[in-house]
Amino acid sequence: MPILVITGTGTEVGKTITTAAVAASAVAAGRSVAVLKAAQTGVRPDERGDAQEVARLAGAVTASELARYPEPLAPGTAARRAGMAPVHPRDVAEAAGKLATEHDLVLVEGAGGLLVRFDPAGGTLADAAEMLRASVLVVASAGLGTLNTTELTARELRSRSVELLGVVIGGWPDSPDLAMRCNITDLTDVAGAPLLGALPMGAGSLAPADFRATAPSWLAPRLDGTWDAEAFRVREAP
Numbered sequence: 001m002p003i004l005v006i007t008g009t010g011t012e013v014g015k016t017i018t019t020a021a022v023a024a025s026a027v028a029a030g031r032s033v034a035v036l037k038a039a040q041t042g043v044r045p046d047e048r049g050d051a052q053e054v055a056r057l058a059g060a061v062t063a064s065e066l067a068r069y070p071e072p073l074a075p076g077t078a079a080r081r082a083g084m085a086p087v088h089p090r091d092v093a094e095a096a097g098k099l100a101t102e103h104d105l106v107l108v109e110g111a112g113g114l115l116v117r118f119d120p121a122g123g124t125l126a127d128a129a130e131m132l133r134a135s136v137l138v139v140a141s142a143g144l145g146t147l148n149t150t151e152l153t154a155r156e157l158r159s160r161s162v163e164l165l166g167v168v169i170g171g172w173p174d175s176p177d178l179a180m181r182c183n184i185t186d187l188t189d190v191a192g193a194p195l196l197g198a199l200p201m202g203a204g205s206l207a208p209a210d211f212r213a214t215a216p217s218w219l220a221p222r223l224d225g226t227w228d229a230e231a232f233r234v235r236e237a238p
Helices: 015-028 050-058 075-082 089-100 125-132 146-159 178-191 208-218 229-236
Strands: 003-008 033-037 061-065 105-113 135-140 164-172 195-200
Touching (some): 003 015, 003 089, 015 050, 015 105, 015 135, 015 195, 015 208, 033 050, 050 105, 089 105, 089 125, 105 125, 125 146, 146 164, 146 178, 164 178, 178 195, 178 229, 195 208
Parallel strands (some): 003 105, 003 135, 033 105, 135 164
């Protein structure tokens, strides 16, 4: 798994914090890690972007982004409105491939969901994953609506013969409601892939040292962690 593409089922599902947790766990396991943000939107030049946030939390990782656009929109739309060159899937694939020659693991973080458009031709993160022949990790929300968006994402990946490595719940609350608890089982069914972790809500607010020390406990061994999916189901599912 030299390159892993990380996408969300939508915006604000915990994709960046999950990327940071995967990076921190890999670093703790002794691997060299690079994080590539395909396109950063809605961030000023002097602000910390998602790749830099991953580096802040995870520690010794190489952080890179291909383009930054000022408005918080889909990358293709943000590039057009800013009069800037768009990012193409091949740009993402080439940058990730180069980083893979220098690191044990490259994490490619998308923007929004799998089919958010990067360029006028309709290029997406899914296209980049195909070019890379990389596995994809899907970050999903815990509550109502997540089954539909997760299944749609999984179906798209299967239609392209792209491996769905698994699903991570990007934010698990202290007091989950019934829908969230039922989704623990249902997410694996609709995705046709294992549940590989659940991050506690607010994990990104931890101090970096605490984040790095705790991150492996949120992720399954497949992601260099110690999290036990079955124990989580027994404890949380109805």
